[in-house]
Amino acid sequence: MKSHARVVIVGGGVMGVGLLYHLALEGWTDVVLIEKGELTSGSTWHAAGQCPQFNGSLNISKVHLYGTQLYPQLAKLTGHSISWHPCGGLRLIRTEEEMRWARHVHGISRLAGYEAHIVGPQEIRRIHPYLETFGLKAAFLTLTDGHVAPADVTHAMATGARALGAGICRRTRVTGIRRLDSGEWEVATEAGNVVCEHVVNSAGSYCDVVGSWTGHNVPISNLLHHYVITEPLKELIELERELPVVRDPYSSAYLREEGNGVLVGPYETEGAHECWGGAPPAWNFESELVAPELDRLMPWLEMATERMPLFGQAGIKSVISGAITHTPDGVYLSGPAPGPRNYWMHCGASIGVAQGAGAGKYLAQWMVHGQAEINMREFDPRRFGPWAGRDYTTATAIEDYQHMYYCYCPGEQHPVGRGLRKSSLYEDLARAGAQFAQVFGWERPRWYSADGEAERYSWARSNWFGPVREECRAVRERVGLMDLSTFAKYEVSGAGAGRYLDRICANRLPQKDGGIVLTHLLTADGFIESEITVTRLAPDRYYLLSAAVAQLHDLDQLRNRLGPGEPVRIADVTDDYGVLVLAGPRAREVLGASTALDLGNPAFRWLTAREGTVAGVEGVRLLRVNYVGELGWELHVPMAQMPRVYRALMAAGEPHGIRLFGTYAMNSLRMEKAYRAWGGELTTEVTLVEAGMERFIDFGKEFIGKAATERSRDQGPRTLLAYLEVAVGEEDCLGNEPVYCGEALVGVTTGGAFGFAVGKSLAFAYVDPKLARPGTALTVVVRGEPCRARVIEQPAWDPAKQRLRA
Numbered sequence: 001m002k003s004h005a006r007v008v009i010v011g012g013g014v015m016g017v018g019l020l021y022h023l024a025l026e027g028w029t030d031v032v033l034i035e036k037g038e039l040t041s042g043s044t045w046h047a048a049g050q051c052p053q054f055n056g057s058l059n060i061s062k063v064h065l066y067g068t069q070l071y072p073q074l075a076k077l078t079g080h081s082i083s084w085h086p087c088g089g090l091r092l093i094r095t096e097e098e099m100r101w102a103r104h105v106h107g108i109s110r111l112a113g114y115e116a117h118i119v120g121p122q123e124i125r126r127i128h129p130y131l132e133t134f135g136l137k138a139a140f141l142t143l144t145d146g147h148v149a150p151a152d153v154t155h156a157m158a159t160g161a162r163a164l165g166a167g168i169c170r171r172t173r174v175t176g177i178r179r180l181d182s183g184e185w186e187v188a189t190e191a192g193n194v195v196c197e198h199v200v201n202s203a204g205s206y207c208d209v210v211g212s213w214t215g216h217n218v219p220i221s222n223l224l225h226h227y228v229i230t231e232p233l234k235e236l237i238e239l240e241r242e243l244p245v246v247r248d249p250y251s252s253a254y255l256r257e258e259g260n261g262v263l264v265g266p267y268e269t270e271g272a273h274e275c276w277g278g279a280p281p282a283w284n285f286e287s288e289l290v291a292p293e294l295d296r297l298m299p300w301l302e303m304a305t306e307r308m309p310l311f312g313q314a315g316i317k318s319v320i321s322g323a324i325t326h327t328p329d330g331v332y333l334s335g336p337a338p339g340p341r342n343y344w345m346h347c348g349a350s351i352g353v354a355q356g357a358g359a360g361k362y363l364a365q366w367m368v369h370g371q372a373e374i375n376m377r378e379f380d381p382r383r384f385g386p387w388a389g390r391d392y393t394t395a396t397a398i399e400d401y402q403h404m405y406y407c408y409c410p411g412e413q414h415p416v417g418r419g420l421r422k423s424s425l426y427e428d429l430a431r432a433g434a435q436f437a438q439v440f441g442w443e444r445p446r447w448y449s450a451d452g453e454a455e456r457y458s459w460a461r462s463n464w465f466g467p468v469r470e471e472c473r474a475v476r477e478r479v480g481l482m483d484l485s486t487f488a489k490y491e492v493s494g495a496g497a498g499r500y501l502d503r504i505c506a507n508r509l510p511q512k513d514g515g516i517v518l519t520h521l522l523t524a525d526g527f528i529e530s531e532i533t534v535t536r537l538a539p540d541r542y543y544l545l546s547a548a549v550a551q552l553h554d555l556d557q558l559r560n561r562l563g564p565g566e567p568v569r570i571a572d573v574t575d576d577y578g579v580l581v582l583a584g585p586r587a588r589e590v591l592g593a594s595t596a597l598d599l600g601n602p603a604f605r606w607l608t609a610r611e612g613t614v615a616g617v618e619g620v621r622l623l624r625v626n627y628v629g630e631l632g633w634e635l636h637v638p639m640a641q642m643p644r645v646y647r648a649l650m651a652a653g654e655p656h657g658i659r660l661f662g663t664y665a666m667n668s669l670r671m672e673k674a675y676r677a678w679g680g681e682l683t684t685e686v687t688l689v690e691a692g693m694e695r696f697i698d699f700g701k702e703f704i705g706k707a708a709t710e711r712s713r714d715q716g717p718r719t720l721l722a723y724l725e726v727a728v729g730e731e732d733c734l735g736n737e738p739v740y741c742g743e744a745l746v747g748v749t750t751g752g753a754f755g756f757a758v759g760k761s762l763a764f765a766y767v768d769p770k771l772a773r774p775g776t777a778l779t780v781v782v783r784g785e786p787c788r789a790r791v792i793e794q795p796a797w798d799p800a801k802q803r804l805r806a
C-alpha cells in the first residue's frame with residue numbers, strides 16, 4: 001500500500017470503479033481504489049444489469065446514455081470481454097398522465113440523443129409476442145439500451161484503469177478517515193495509512209458508516225430487492241432475437257430474458273423494507289445474498305404472470321435477493337460532501353450498473369476540471385442537509401423504492417418524511433389552505449386552496465390554476481403576502497468582509513449601508529455557481545440571501561473562497577429569520593399601517609434596506625426588493641416573532657384585498673419579469689453573458705471568473721437565453737422541452753409558466769445565439785405537441801421598472 005496518493009476511492013463496486021476508470025482517462029492516475037473484498041463483491045455482483053435509457057430527467061438521461069454507449073465499446077477499449085445485450089426496452093404506459101410523461105421523456109430523448117418511439121398495443125405485440133396488452137395505451141420503445149453482466153463492465157473498467165496507471169488494492173478494508181491540519185485526508189486501512197488530496201466515499205451499502213467517521217450525514221437506506229429467473233423455455237430457445245426489457249407499472253416489475261428463461265424483478269408497491277433490520281451489513285459480508293422473502297413477492301409475481309403468461313409456465317430456477325442503496329429522492333449522491341474540501345460522495349445508486357459509467361465520467365470531470373459538462377445539481381450530495389436524518393431517509397427511500405414504476409407528475413412529492421422544517425407561520429398558513437411542498441426539508445406553500453381540496457397532480461394545468469391566477473392578480477393589482485422563510489441566509493462580517501465579497505462577487509458591491517445588489521459567484525472558468533443577494537448592513541457586515549436548496553452548497557462556496565487568515569466570519573443564520581414578502585401596488589399603505597418608518601421613495605428607495613420596528617417587533621430587516629416585480633418589501637423578522645407581523649399585515653391588508661400567494665404564483669410573476677432562477681436558467685453550464693446577465697457584471701474590478709467571463713463576452717456566447725411566448729394548449733413549459741427552428745433542434749427550455757397579467761404562456765430557452773433575437777419564430781415541443789413560439793423582448797411585464805420604483 002502506497003503512503004500517498006492524489007485520490008483514494010473507498011469501494012470497488014461499479015460506482016467506485018467507474019470513477020477510477022474515468023479519472024484515469026482524464027489523466028489522474030495517482031489514484032488508488034481500496035476494496036475490502038473482491039471487486040464487485042458488494043451490491044454489484046448480483047445486479048440484474050439492466051441499463052435503461054428512459055428517464056424523466058435530462059441530466060440523468062445523459063448519465064444513462066453514456067453507459068449504453070460505453071459498455072458495448074469496453075471490450076475493444078480494454079481487452080476485457082463484455083456480454084452486452086442490445087435488446088432495447090419497452091416501458092409500458094397505462095394512463096393519460098403516464099402518456100403525457102412519456103411524451104415529455106420523448107422530448108428528452110431528442111435532447112439527450114437516443115432513439116425512442118411511442119408505440120401502440122399492436123406494435124407492442126409485434127415487438128414482444130409474449131406480452132399481454134390489457135390496460136395499455138402504449139409503450140415507450142428504446143432501441144439502443146439493453147443489459148449487461150455487471151461484473152463484466154466493472155472488471156473491464158478496472159482493467160482499463162490499471163492499464164492507464166491507476167491502482168487497485170483488493171482485500172484491504174478501510175477502517176477510518178480523518179482530515180489532517182494540512183487539509184489532506186488520511187485514510188486508515190488494514191494495510192497501513194494513505195494520505196491523499198481527495199477521498200471518495202464509494203462504499204455502497206456501507207457509505208453511511210464510512211461517512212460517519214468524518215461526521216458526514218449520508219442519507220441512504222439499504223433496501224431488500226429480488227429478482228427471480230425461470231428454467232429455460234422452449235419458446236425463448238426457439239426465438240431468434242432477444243426480447244426487449246419490459247418495465248411494467250401494472251406488476252411494478254421488470255421482465256426480460258435471461259438464459260432462455262424469464263427474469264422478473266418486482267419493486268413491491270407495499271411492504272418493502274430495509275435489509276439487516278436497518279443496520280449496516282457486517283464487514284465480512286461479501287458476495288452473499290440476503291435471505292429471500294419469496295412469499296411476500298407473490299402478488300407482484302402473479303401480476304407479472306398476467307402480463308407475460310410465459311413467465312408462469314416454467315419453474316423458478318434461481319432467486320436473487322440483495323441490498324440496493326436508495327436515497328430519499330432516488331438519485332445517487334455524487335459530488336463534494338458539505339464541509340471541508342475534497343471529500344467526495346459517489347454512492348447511493350439504486351440503478352448503479354446503468355449509471356456507473358456516466359456517473360464516473362461526470363464526477364471525474366468535476367474533480368479534475370472543477371466542474372462537469374452537465375449540470376450536477378441533481379446529484380450534488382449537498383441537496384440534503386442535516387434534516388435528512390435516519391427516520392426521514394428510511395421512510396422516503398422505501399417510498400421511492402415502492403414507486404419505482406409510478407409516474408410522478410410535476411410537483412408531486414412523497415407524502416412521508418414531511419414537516420421537518422417549518423416557519424413559525426406554518427399553522428396559520430395551513431389554516432388558510434396552504435398547499436405545502438417540501439424544499440430542503442422546509443414546508444413551503446405553493447398555492448392556497450380555498451375549499452381545502454389538495455392539488456390534483458397532473459402534467460397539465462389542474463385545480464391550482466384558478467387560485468394561482470387570483471394570487472397573481474392580487475399581487476399585480478392590489479397586494480399579496482408570501483412566506484419565503486426558506487431563503488438561505490448568511491452573515492458575512494469582519495474587517496475583511498468587504499474586500500472578500502468584492503473579490504468573489506461578479507457585481508459591484510453596495511457602496512453604502514443599506515444598499516442591496518444581486519450578484520453571482522462564478523467558477524474560475526466563468527460559469528455560474530451561485531446567485532446571492534447582498535445587503536450591506538455596515539461597512540464590515542453584510543447579509544446574504546440565496547435559494548433554499550442552496551443552503552449548504554452556497555455555504556461551501558463562501559467558505560471555500562476564503563483565503564488563509566482572511567479576517568472574515570461567515571455565519572449561517574437561515575433559521576434565525578422568517579421572511580415575509582409583501583408586494584403589490586398597495587404594499588406601502590399596508591406596511592405603513594404597521595411601522596413608523598418612512599416608506600416614501602426619497603427615504604426608502606428600491607434596492608435599499610433598513611432595520612426597524614414592524615407591528616411592535618424590533619430588529620426587522622426591511623429590504624425593498626422582490627422576485628415578482630412590484631412595489632414591495634421583504635421583511636426579515638426574528639423567526640419566533642413572525643406571527644405577530646404576519647397578523648398585523650393581514651389585518652392592515654384586508655381593506656386592500658390582500659391575498660396570500662405561494663411559489664406557483666411567484667414562478668408565474670417572475671416569468672413575466674424575465675427573472676432568471678438559480679438551477680434553472682443559471683447553472684454551471686453557462687456564463688453570465690450566455691444567461692443574458694451582463695448588467696450584473698462589473699468588468700471594472702477583479703473577481704473570480706472574470707477573465708473567462710470576458711472571453712465569453714468577447715468571443716461571443718456559445719448559447720444564449722431566449723425569452724419566449726409559446727402558443728401552448730393547456731400545458732405550459734416546465735423545462736427540458738426541445739426547441740426547433742424548422743426541422744433543426746436548436747435549443748432547450750429551462751422553465752416556464754403562464755403569465756396571467758400578460759395573458760401569455762412564457763418560457764426561457766437556451767438556443768443558438770443567432771436565434772435569440774426578438775421576433776424569431778421557433779417551435780417548442782411540449783409533451784409531444786409542437787407549439788409555435790416567438791422570441792420576445794424582455795421582460796413582458798413593466799419593462800421600464802416603474803412599478804418596482806413606484
Ligand SMILES: Cc1cc2nc3c(=O)[nH]c(=O)nc-3n(C[C@H](O)[C@H](O)[C@H](O)COP(=O)(O)OP(=O)(O)OC[C@H]3O[C@@H](n4cnc5c(N)ncnc54)[C@H](O)[C@@H]3O)c2cc1C
Pocket residue numbers: 010011012013014015016034035036037038039040041042043044045046047048049050051172173174175202203204205206207210225226227320321322323324325346347348349350351352353354355
Ligand atoms: C437484486 C438486485 C438487482 C439489481 N438490478 C439492477 C439493474 O438491473 N440495473 C442496475 O443498474 N442496477 C441494479 N441493481 C442495483 C446495483 O446493484 C447497485 O446500484 C450498484 O451495484 C451499486 O454499486 P456501488 O458501487 O455503489 O456499490 P457496491 O457494489 O456495493 O460496492 C461498494 C463496495 O464498497 C466496498 N466497501 C465498503 N466499505 C468498505 C471499506 N470500509 N473498505 C473497503 N471497501 C469497502 C464493498 O465491499 C463493496 O464492494 C440491483 C441490485 C440488486 C440488489
